[in-house]
Amino acid sequence: MIQALNRALHDAMAADDSVVVFGEDVGPLGGVFRVTDGLTAAFGEQRCFDTPLAESGIVGMAVGMAMNGMRPVVEMQFDAFAYPAFEQIVSHVAKLGNRTRGRVRLPMVIRVPYGGGIGGVEHHCDSSEAYYAHTPGLLVVTPATNTDAYGLLRAAIEHPDPVVFLEPKRQYFTREELDAGPVPPIGRSVVRREGRDATLIAYGPSVPVALAAAEHGAAEGRDLAVVDLRSIVPFDDETVTAAVRRTGRAVVVAEAPGFASVASEIAARVSERCFHYLEAPVRRVTGFDVPYPPPKLEQHHLPGVDRILDAVDDLQWEEA
Amino acid sequence: MRLIDETGAVVADDPPLPAPEVLLEGYRGLVFARRLNDQAGALVRQGRLAVYPSSHGQEACQVAAAAVLAETDWLFPTYRDVAAIAARGVDPLDVLVMLGGDWHCGYDPVATRVAPQATPLATQLPHAVGVGHAARLKGEDTVVMALCGDGATSEGDFHEALNFAAVFASPVVFLVQNNKYAISVPLARQSAAESLAAKGVGYGVPAVRVDGNDLAALIVVLTEAVARARRGEGPTLVEADTYRIQAHTNADDPSRYRTEAEVDEWRPRDPLLRMRAHLVATGVLTPEREAELAAAAEEMAAHVRAGMGRESAPDPAELFAHVYSTPTPQLREQAALLAAELNEVQA
Ligand SMILES: Cc1ncc(C[n+]2csc(CCOP(=O)(O)OP(=O)(O)O)c2C)c(N)n1
Numbered sequence: 001m002i003q004a005l006n007r008a009l010h011d012a013m014a015a016d017d018s019v020v021v022f023g024e025d026v027g028p029l030g031g032v033f034r035v036t037d038g039l040t041a042a043f044g045e046q047r048c049f050d051t052p053l054a055e056s057g058i059v060g061m062a063v064g065m066a067m068n069g070m071r072p073v074v075e076m077q078f079d080a081f082a083y084p085a086f087e088q089i090v091s092h093v094a095k096l097g098n099r100t101r102g103r104v105r106l107p108m109v110i111r112v113p114y115g116g117g118i119g120g121v122e123h124h125c126d127s128s129e130a131y132y133a134h135t136p137g138l139l140v141v142t143p144a145t146n147t148d149a150y151g152l153l154r155a156a157i158e159h160p161d162p163v164v165f166l167e168p169k170r171q172y173f174t175r176e177e178l179d180a181g182p183v184p185p186i187g188r189s190v191v192r193r194e195g196r197d198a199t200l201i202a203y204g205p206s207v208p209v210a211l212a213a214a215e216h217g218a219a220e221g222r223d224l225a226v227v228d229l230r231s232i233v234p235f236d237d238e239t240v241t242a243a244v245r246r247t248g249r250a251v252v253v254a255e256a257p258g259f260a261s262v263a264s265e266i267a268a269r270v271s272e273r274c275f276h277y278l279e280a281p282v283r284r285v286t287g288f289d290v291p292y293p294p295p296k297l298e299q300h301h302l303p304g305v306d307r308i309l310d311a312v313d314d315l316q317w318e319e320a
Numbered sequence: 321m322r323l324i325d326e327t328g329a330v331v332a333d334d335p336p337l338p339a340p341e342v343l344l345e346g347y348r349g350l351v352f353a354r355r356l357n358d359q360a361g362a363l364v365r366q367g368r369l370a371v372y373p374s375s376h377g378q379e380a381c382q383v384a385a386a387a388v389l390a391e392t393d394w395l396f397p398t399y400r401d402v403a404a405i406a407a408r409g410v411d412p413l414d415v416l417v418m419l420g421g422d423w424h425c426g427y428d429p430v431a432t433r434v435a436p437q438a439t440p441l442a443t444q445l446p447h448a449v450g451v452g453h454a455a456r457l458k459g460e461d462t463v464v465m466a467l468c469g470d471g472a473t474s475e476g477d478f479h480e481a482l483n484f485a486a487v488f489a490s491p492v493v494f495l496v497q498n499n500k501y502a503i504s505v506p507l508a509r510q511s512a513a514e515s516l517a518a519k520g521v522g523y524g525v526p527a528v529r530v531d532g533n534d535l536a537a538l539i540v541v542l543t544e545a546v547a548r549a550r551r552g553e554g555p556t557l558v559e560a561d562t563y564r565i566q567a568h569t570n571a572d573d574p575s576r577y578r579t580e581a582e583v584d585e586w587r588p589r590d591p592l593l594r595m596r597a598h599l600v601a602t603g604v605l606t607p608e609r610e611a612e613l614a615a616a617a618e619e620m621a622a623h624v625r626a627g628m629g630r631e632s633a634p635d636p637a638e639l640f641a642h643v644y645s646t647p648t649p650q651l652r653e654q655a656a657l658l659a660a661e662l663n664e665v666q667a
Binding site: 020046051052054056057060061062063064065066067068069072084087088091092093096097098099100101102103104105116118136137139160187233234235236237238279 | 422423425428429430431435436443445446447448449450453454457458462476477480481483484487505572618624638641642643644645648649650
């Protein structure tokens with residue numbers, strides 16, 4: 001996925017002079033994950049540059065640059081290190097368009113490597129999507145495939161509104177050819193796998209886990225569909241609702257703590273829209289409501305195949 | 321730095337005073353700013369304005385901040401800088417939209433080159449750096465004037481902005497209006513540094529302390545800071561030594577944290593009285609000119625009164641209109657729900 005993101009940045013910078021990339025270590029080093037590798041060499045240090053170590057400053061400066069006609073793409077080094085910039089993100093990035101009745105738009109992207117499963121030390125594995133999704137004015141996008149990583153990042157950079165672009169660290173090192181298809185518009189989910197019995201709804205790092213659960217489920221005689229949200233905000237009720245109505249049962253899978261989470265929101269929306277189609281209450285399989293655990297415990301925290309299939313088994317199936 | 325003392329006498333001739341026309345025009349700005357403060361205070365008392373943070377006593381800072389900018393430059397004001405925005409040429413009625421409760425910003429920031437008034441402290445300062453940095457990348461010689469108070473200098477964003485501006489040699493002038501209090505907290509509890517200007521040293525930002533009630537000194541210092549920025553020599557920090565004569569806002573009770581005697585010490589240092597004394601003594605301000613100015617300021621106040629008296633009711637549909645450049649499906653649903661509720665109320 002790193003190469004896909006890198007190519008998206010490269011192609012966006014080549015296509016539009018106003019696209020600038022900055023953050024901590026994104027210049028000659030190419031970012032700690034190398035997502036920005038080669039951009040300074042290709043476009044010069046006016047277009048891809050290192051800043052002082054200050055997240056609020058980075059996001060705040062991006063706001064000003066976007067106000068003045070540029071398209072900044074900033075990198076937060078890790079999910080939990082975006083919190084010093086939280087004030088800028090929720091109070092200004094999210095609100096300037098509304099505050100000015102649409103006269104100032106902020107075409108900027110905040111890239112956040114997020115999520116766990118990489119054995120990282122504390123502050124390197126948070127799933128922070130609920131904070132952003134809860135804030136009106138932000139678009140929140142997270143790819144699960146390399147093709148989407150490329151396409152969604154291009155779409156995010158072109159979008160007139162600010163986008164929080166959550167990159168699932170766990171998928172950074174997956175290699176897979178890019179489909180050179182059209183760029184998916186932000187806000188459309190996709191059915192990754194059709195199935196008749198129940199629908200698994202997942203996003204970002206949980207999509208491969210949900211797909212693996214569906215594979216195993218098939219071996220046990222459960223035909224499971226998998227929806228990949230791709231976009232958390234806007235939320236694609238249409239695709240999700242249609243998928244759940246086809247199966248009558250649903251499990252939401254996400255690794256963030258479940259209380260007051262994106263998973264909660266999805267479960268509520270599905271219940272509201274699909275009540276008469278549902279054979280069982282919507283189940284959530286999420287991380288525990290604990291601070292992200294140390295590496296030796298993370299496998300207990302993250303939703304895995306077994307926990308997902310157990311939840312599927314709980315969906316009030318009539319004994320045959 | 322100080323050029324004109326409290327009696328209006330010139331106390332320094334290097335650097336030279338601004339030209340008499342410039343000072344007269346500045347005095348006009350002071351008269352308008354004071355009248356605007358008074359008018360806004362009256363509107364608060366009448367309940368026609370929800371809240372107003374007065375800049376009475378600080379008008380010289382605000383007028384000078386606007387006066388030294390070119391049309392293409394940007395001003396980044398705080399909630400207290402209504403007079404600065406008006407001095408920049410924005411209709412006061414449009415500035416008061418925020419404080420009146422109609423919307424969060426009542427003017428077009430791009431057309432006026434005035435950023436929305438910032439209510440969180442210091443968060444506008446990194447934005448100012450970003451606007452300046454973008455201007456440099458685009459090859460424009462735009463300069464950005466960023467205002468904040470003494471309290472705001474304690475916030476992280478003040479330091480991040482100063483540091484960024486210095487590292488990127490951004491064309492930003494940081495003007496700190498040191499009015500001695502952050503609501504009730506005195507300067508001594510805000511900072512143990514010998515001055516706020518001293519904070520520039522650690523960032524490599526040249527800094528100047530100026531008498532913030534001396535319009536002439538402010539114009540000279542800020543003009544040079546703007547020129548430096550325009551020459552590509554980077555940011556300057558200016559600390560203006562001034563005083564907030566009135567309460568923080570109408571909701572504040574200053575008697576709990578300062579004495580009337582302290583305020584009385586500052587009254588004779590009033591920026592208006594000082595400039596007036598100087599201009600009268602030098603014959604630049606004639607009684608006829610003074611009457612003209614007063615009449616024009618009165619006309620402006622009448623315009624504000626009339627505008628604020630109008631019933632204003634923002635369209636509720638606007639709640640959903642600007643959150644994104646195109647509303648999400650979820651917002652369209654919520655807009656339809658509200659529209660249906662409103663229809664029912666009407667029926
Ligand atoms: C981040 C933040 N914290 C707290 C407040 C509440 N508050 C509003 S004004 C103020 C004092 C600010 O003092 P100063 O920066 O000196 O500006 P002044 O009001 O004197 O112009 C405070 C604490 C705020 N607006 N923003």
